[in-house]
Amino acid sequence: MSLTEQIYVDLRSAIAEGRYAPGQKLKAEHIAKQLDVSGGTVREALNRLLSDGLVEVADRRGFTVAPFSVDDLRDITRARLLIEVECVRDAVAHGDDRWEASVVAAYHHLEMLARQRGGTDDWHELELRNRAFHAALVSGCQSPSLIGFHHQLFTRHYRYRRYALQDRGIVSGARKDHAALLRAVTERNVETATEIIRAHILRTQESSEALVAAFVSESSMTRKS
Amino acid sequence: MSLTEQIYVDLRSAIAEGRYAPGQKLKAEHIAKQLDVSGGTVREALNRLLSDGLVEVADRRGFTVAPFSVDDLRDITRARLLIEVECVRDAVAHGDDRWEASVVAAYHHLEMLARQRGGTDDWHELELRNRAFHAALVSGCQSPSLIGFHHQLFTRHYRYRRYALQDRGIVSGARKDHAALLRAVTERNVETATEIIRAHILRTQESSEALVAAFVSESSMTRKS
DNA sequence: GTCAATAATTTTCTCGAGAAAATTATTATT
């Protein structure tokens, strides 16, 4: 893996996990010094991050972390309702055996961790496996474009997930959703699968919106100081 | 406008217009010499082009022009049927007065040129205005994400448009579609507008697929020499 | 004290060179 790509994935994680605040400037030279690479390399990674919608660029005034707002969350949710639901519909309808097996594998991998004591042992690993499950599910869709769009939306949504996860009901609900989704997949029940996904996306949105709103207004307070 | 951005838009046009062949390698240093800029600058533009799906990158083996195939065309068409139709539905339902006026303006600008003798006078300008009309139409949609996806799909589809345009019926049909679309917009007739767009996308696909297939197989012949 | 003009600093952008890796050409071996 080239250095540029390494920096690219590192920065993507850092932004998605909130280690860089929304709206914050991403000064190439500054980041370069921290990571002990050249400014040009960081610059290249930053340009690549534009694809993911996590970073914005303004001519002659550099890169910034994409804003974080209730509107943005609503936008992501809405696009997911269109695209992710369609991806799942298509995957369940047309995915082949290999795909179905990969979904079973991803589900099992996720469930193994979720089954552990308490559940919230290794947050980061849990999110990784959750992401892998959803990616596997969607990968059966026959449209590379839609899969790509879904991937971007999922990445952008990552910053908002932590707020949904504070809702106890969402966490346990998600686990039930995953089980139900797996059954719908193996039974090739398109209607059930799409309905679960749709409900899942909507519920996540509803439970996180208030918390996101609170965070946004709070951070705009502190920003004034 | 920074040099990087200039190179970026230039390369985007060049690829969309087919001046770089699908699959062709895009050697930064080589392009840099032609445009009389540094390799790093071209490299940055190339990285930015990844967002548009016109260029692909493979680690340690550089950038290539995205492949061109019937499958790709079908994929684009399918994604457009989902996303563009939804964008138009939303725009017609929720676009404000300013939006409606911008659609009228874009339509008029396009129609002024189309009305000219013969029609196919200045191809390039016609395409520019056609693109502006569609962009105006979609800009009324309340979802920035969906607008962004539509923009990417439209850009990627540009390479295939020339084949649809060889069909006489498509060209005159498009003009009628635009007129009907404008009426549906001013009358706020959501059902009619979405139906026209859907039919328009499908017809374009149908009339170009055979020609694209012919071109692909032909170019794979010559490639063997 | 407020505002505008100027100066100092920081940041972004662009370049050309060199190291690392991949590709192509050449030679050697069967």
Place this chain on the structure above:
DNA sequence: AATAATAATTTTCTCGAGAAAATTATTGAC
């Protein structure tokens, strides 16, 4: 002649420096 190993070439990647532009700080006028 076909394959494999080696050498030569090209290409990609990475760096650090300097020019251009933007931001911040300072000064001066009112």
